[in-house]
Amino acid sequence: MAWETVIGLEVHLQLATRSKIFSGSATNFGAAPNTQANAVDLAMPGMLPVLNEQAVAFAVKFGLGIGAEIGKRSVFDRKNYFYPDLPKGYQISQFEAPIVGRGVFEITLSDGSTRDIGITRAHLEEDAGKSLHEDFHGLSGIDLNRAGTPLLEIVSEPDIRNAEEAVAYLKALHSLVTYLGISDGNMAEGSMRCDINISLRPQGTETLGTRAEIKNVNSFRFVEKAIQHEFDRQADILDDGGTVVQETRLYDAERDETRPMRSKEVANDYRYFPEPDLLPVVIDDAYIENLRKDLPELPVQKRQRFTEAYGLSTYDAGVLADSRALADYFEAVTKRCGDAKIAANWVQVELLGQLNKSELSIGDSPVSADKLGGLIERILDNSISGKIAKQVFEAMWQGEGSADEIIEARGLKQVSDSGELEALVDEVIASSAAQVQQYLEADEGKRKKLVGYFVGQVMKLSKGQANPKMVNELLAKKLV
Amino acid sequence: MHTLTVAQLMQGLRDKQFSSTEVTQCLLQRIGELDAQYNSFITVDADRALAQARAADQRLEQGQTTPLTGIPVAHKDIFCTEGVRTSCGSRMLDNFAPPYDATVIKQFHDAGAVVLGKTNMDEFAMGSSNESSFYGAVRNPWDTGRVPGGSSGGSAAAVAACLAPAATGTDTGGSIRQPAALCGITGLKPTYGRVSRLGMIAFASSLDQGGPMARSAEDCALLLNAMAGHDPLDSTSAEAPVPNYTEHLGDSLEGLRVGLPREYFSEGLDAATGECIQTALKELEARGATLVDVSLPHTQLTVPTYYIIAPAEASTNLSRFDGVRYGHRCDDPKDLHDLYTRTREEGFGDEVKRRILVGTYALSAGYYDAYYKKAQQVRRLIKQDFTQCFDEVDILAGPTTPGPAFGLGEKSDDPVSMYLEDIYTLAVNLAGLPAMSVPAGFVGGLPVGLQLIGRHFDESRLLNVAHQYQQHTDWHLQRPDSAAGGSN
Numbered sequence: 001m002a003w004e005t006v007i008g009l010e011v012h013l014q015l016a017t018r019s020k021i022f023s024g025s026a027t028n029f030g031a032a033p034n035t036q037a038n039a040v041d042l043a044m045p046g047m048l049p050v051l052n053e054q055a056v057a058f059a060v061k062f063g064l065g066i067g068a069e070i071g072k073r074s075v076f077d078r079k080n081y082f083y084p085d086l087p088k089g090y091q092i093s094q095f096e097a098p099i100v101g102r103g104v105f106e107i108t109l110s111d112g113s114t115r116d117i118g119i120t121r122a123h124l125e126e127d128a129g130k131s132l133h134e135d136f137h138g139l140s141g142i143d144l145n146r147a148g149t150p151l152l153e154i155v156s157e158p159d160i161r162n163a164e165e166a167v168a169y170l171k172a173l174h175s176l177v178t179y180l181g182i183s184d185g186n187m188a189e190g191s192m193r194c195d196i197n198i199s200l201r202p203q204g205t206e207t208l209g210t211r212a213e214i215k216n217v218n219s220f221r222f223v224e225k226a227i228q229h230e231f232d233r234q235a236d237i238l239d240d241g242g243t244v245v246q247e248t249r250l251y252d253a254e255r256d257e258t259r260p261m262r263s264k265e266v267a268n269d270y271r272y273f274p275e276p277d278l279l280p281v282v283i284d285d286a287y288i289e290n291l292r293k294d295l296p297e298l299p300v301q302k303r304q305r306f307t308e309a310y311g312l313s314t315y316d317a318g319v320l321a322d323s324r325a326l327a328d329y330f331e332a333v334t335k336r337c338g339d340a341k342i343a344a345n346w347v348q349v350e351l352l353g354q355l356n357k358s359e360l361s362i363g364d365s366p367v368s369a370d371k372l373g374g375l376i377e378r379i380l381d382n383s384i385s386g387k388i389a390k391q392v393f394e395a396m397w398q399g400e401g402s403a404d405e406i407i408e409a410r411g412l413k414q415v416s417d418s419g420e421l422e423a424l425v426d427e428v429i430a431s432s433a434a435q436v437q438q439y440l441e442a443d444e445g446k447r448k449k450l451v452g453y454f455v456g457q458v459m460k461l462s463k464g465q466a467n468p469k470m471v472n473e474l475l476a477k478k479l480v
Numbered sequence: 481m482h483t484l485t486v487a488q489l490m491q492g493l494r495d496k497q498f499s500s501t502e503v504t505q506c507l508l509q510r511i512g513e514l515d516a517q518y519n520s521f522i523t524v525d526a527d528r529a530l531a532q533a534r535a536a537d538q539r540l541e542q543g544q545t546t547p548l549t550g551i552p553v554a555h556k557d558i559f560c561t562e563g564v565r566t567s568c569g570s571r572m573l574d575n576f577a578p579p580y581d582a583t584v585i586k587q588f589h590d591a592g593a594v595v596l597g598k599t600n601m602d603e604f605a606m607g608s609s610n611e612s613s614f615y616g617a618v619r620n621p622w623d624t625g626r627v628p629g630g631s632s633g634g635s636a637a638a639v640a641a642c643l644a645p646a647a648t649g650t651d652t653g654g655s656i657r658q659p660a661a662l663c664g665i666t667g668l669k670p671t672y673g674r675v676s677r678l679g680m681i682a683f684a685s686s687l688d689q690g691g692p693m694a695r696s697a698e699d700c701a702l703l704l705n706a707m708a709g710h711d712p713l714d715s716t717s718a719e720a721p722v723p724n725y726t727e728h729l730g731d732s733l734e735g736l737r738v739g740l741p742r743e744y745f746s747e748g749l750d751a752a753t754g755e756c757i758q759t760a761l762k763e764l765e766a767r768g769a770t771l772v773d774v775s776l777p778h779t780q781l782t783v784p785t786y787y788i789i790a791p792a793e794a795s796t797n798l799s800r801f802d803g804v805r806y807g808h809r810c811d812d813p814k815d816l817h818d819l820y821t822r823t824r825e826e827g828f829g830d831e832v833k834r835r836i837l838v839g840t841y842a843l844s845a846g847y848y849d850a851y852y853k854k855a856q857q858v859r860r861l862i863k864q865d866f867t868q869c870f871d872e873v874d875i876l877a878g879p880t881t882p883g884p885a886f887g888l889g890e891k892s893d894d895p896v897s898m899y900l901e902d903i904y905t906l907a908v909n910l911a912g913l914p915a916m917s918v919p920a921g922f923v924g925g926l927p928v929g930l931q932l933i934g935r936h937f938d939e940s941r942l943l944n945v946a947h948q949y950q951q952h953t954d955w956h957l958q959r960p961d962s963a964a965g966g967s968n
Contacts, residue, residue, distance in 0.1 A: 039579070044579075045560060045573065045576070045578065045682075045800070045806075046559075046677075046678060046679040047679075048678050050712070078796050080796050080799065080843070082802060084804045084816065087800060088799060140816075269845045271795075271796070271843035271848075273792060273848070276684075276685035276686035277716065278716075279715055
């Protein structure tokens with residue numbers, strides 16, 4: 001049978017606050033175990049949570065970013081379960097009254113089409129610590145540095161239909177939250193973690209099938225593979241006339257498979273109830289408007305502006321607006337050189353190519369936007385050819401200075417002196433009697449091809465520095 | 481010296497009639513001599529107390545005094561004290577010395593007080609008789625065969641037996657007022673949020689409130705001056721301004737409207753206790769107050785409501801005691817499950833386990849709406865009862881307990897009868913109101929407490945009424961015979 005996949009995603013997003021959501025401990029990644037855990041994080045007796053206002057502001061910004069209803073009165077609840085990396089024996093989360101309500105989120109697919117994905121809700125909660133099961137000789141180690149790190153859990157509607165859409169959704173989400181500056185979005189460090197709810201139903205039907213929840217999927221690639229794998233598994237079961245069991249499964253990246261979590265890993269009754277140590281969070285319109293005022297231009301708006309103001313293709317605008325840093329870089333280059341299309345081309349091809357090769361992010365680029373703009377200026381004013389420009393870019397990448405400095409130091413300036421060029425052209429014509437003969441005997445159509453030979457020779461002789469336009473003009477004049 | 485009130489001690493220290501070291505030494509000696517019969521202290525650190533007293537004397541000498549400089553106080557063992565065992569009356573925390581002070585402890589320290597020691601209590605403040613302590617029952621100084629009340633039974637007994645002029649307590653359902661009544665001392669449960677809960681080990685977060693226990697209303701006012709105030713580290717602590725609680729002690733009661741909730745004078749109230757209360761009310765009338773008959777119609781629902789909400793909160797507050805990071809841990813756990821179950825099996829006593837089970841049940845899927853949610857709805861009705869009364873009257877008055885202290889062991893096998901002991905005190909916690917218990921007579925040689933209940937943040941009025949009452953009665957000046965011996 002033909003099956004339709006129905007997917008809903010729960011994303012746990014680490015918010016980029018300096019301190020934890022309910023304590024003053026730092027939230028830096030990679031600190032020595034238990035050096036960022038204070039008495040509150042350790043759930044010492046008598047310790048109480050105090051809400052980090054920054055986490056609330058970040059959550060509201062997210063809500064505004066997706067046009068969602070903001071919970072004017074949101075309530076923290078206790079989610080109770082025992083685990084050694086959960087010091088209080090409960091997680092402070094939001095259950096009945098989340099801070100962000102319904103919203104909609106537009107994603108763009110590879111064919112350029114867009115789809116709206118519904119957001120059910122987003123709520124604030126605290127992260128747990130980490131259990132370490134290796135190197136403790138039969139015991140487990142507990143690192144509570146992460147305990148109490150603020151998370152925004154973003155729950156989507158079951159609007160996603162395949163792995164491509166799921167990845168597009170996550171990428172768009174990643175782009176949004178980094179634009180908003182509410183998360184570093186670093187998946188490798190666990191700043192964005194994803195649970196996948198997935199079920200199948202016969203194509204063309206509306207009723208939802210039984211779903212499995214796949215936990216712990218922490219990269220775009222794994223999301224794609226986990227969905228593919230889970231689709232195959234459920235389709236096999238259903239094709240054989242079986243039924244899918246509602247359960248929580250774990251994606252094992254090493255073996256590329258999902259498997260059921262042990263029942264012990266799944267608590268079934270969290271006994272949610274309102275957290276009596278915290279008051280409800282009451283937000284007024286002034287607070288929301290203040291945050292709305294400070295919202296940056298968001299990816300969707302930026303893409304649109306790039307196509308309209310700069311005449312870029314939807315694809316180019318999409319690539320450049322993907323991250324705020326890249327978009328800012330592109331605009332800085334454009335501002336310097338004055339030509340958005342050439343700037344877009346250089347940023348996407350040369351710059352991103354080099355960055356990817358060196359595994360660097362835009363923020364770490366050794367070539368600043370100003371330098372790249374300076375290079376493009378020299379192409380535009382015919383000081384250098386596009387080919388030479390690539391050499392200059394290489395040199396800038398190696399830290400040899402600005403485009404002008406490199407052109408000067410290496411003597412790469414395009415030769416546009418007509419006397420100098422004429423000498424070169426004459427030399428080539430003199431040493432290519434056979435080709436000249438061939439050219440003169442050829443018809444107009446063939447001549448166009450044959451002239452390339454002479455241009456090439458002149459460029460070779462000039463070490464690529466001859467102004468190709470002028471060389472062409474001179475040849476046209478002399479080859480008669 | 482040991483019978484002096486805090487106010488008298490302050491005067492004496494200022495006038496150099498004695499030093500803080502002398503007072504502290506006297507009390508430490510009395511604790512050594514007499515406390516075997518009461519068991520009111522869990523931990524006494526004499527060296528630390530004397531060092532603090534000597535430092536206080538130096539400050540007194542230099543004239544750098546804060547309100548309570550050199551005044552010895554005892555703290556309920558529920559308040560975390562840096563470097564000093566804080567057991568909460570439980571085996572679970574028998575080995576626990578916190579690396580921090582509770583806000584209340586800091587406030588007393590900043591006010592210059594000396595810490596005599598940590599007082600006995602019902603395990604995790606769960607109990608009305610102080611029999612559930614891991615450190616053994618506390619005995620009532622008026623009759624050592626009887627209970628002192630609970631859960632702040634150690635604090636009440638220590639103050640009644642003149643082992644300490646004053647002590648801190650906490651009150652979740654009557655745990656300051658009921659032992660104060662049964663031991664013949666004055667206790668104040670402030671408005672919820674008036675005193676910081678940071679570092680006060682939680683029983684039921686939405687009900688817990690720390691407060692003073694002393695031998696007079698004036699002393700309670702002096703102590704509350706030190707304890708009250710906003711704590712940015714306790715989100716439920718109130719930002720309401722803190723008055724000087726001694727300022728209105730001397731005000732006349734002329735025109736005061738005192739509401740008498742008729743439900744607090746009905747069946748279940750011991751007749752002789754009722755008579756003491758009537759006499760006390762006449763005294764208020766004589767001082768110019770008007771007595772008004774009022775009703776708290778949901779009184780019958782307070783016990784079931786409380787015994788859903790308090791255990792529900794407690795069941796999760798106590799989840800942190802898992803043997804992983806501090807406190808008791810069972811020997812040689814086989815695996816995680818074994819670590820949890822044996823640690824908690826060994827670390828908690830029966831009453832605590834009973835409440836964890838009740839609370840877990842009340843919050844369980846399928847029962848939440850019928851129990852916890854319903855209880856919260858009833859809680860709102862109970863609050864409304866009070867709001868309506870306070871439209872008509874300034875304070876409410878009635879008995880603190882249905883009768884005087886009962887015998888040790890008398891109710892330990894009957895939790896429900898024990899829970900009914902708190903019938904007049906629970907509603908105050910559910911409504912978050914301030915209330916006091918004031919000595920108001922004796923029944924068969926055992927003290928009786930008059931309860932005064934006020935509007936939110938109207939502690940000044942309660943203290944004023946109690947102080948005026950104490951200016952014209954001497955019940956609070958009576959001392960138990962068992963405390964007559966010992967150093968003075």
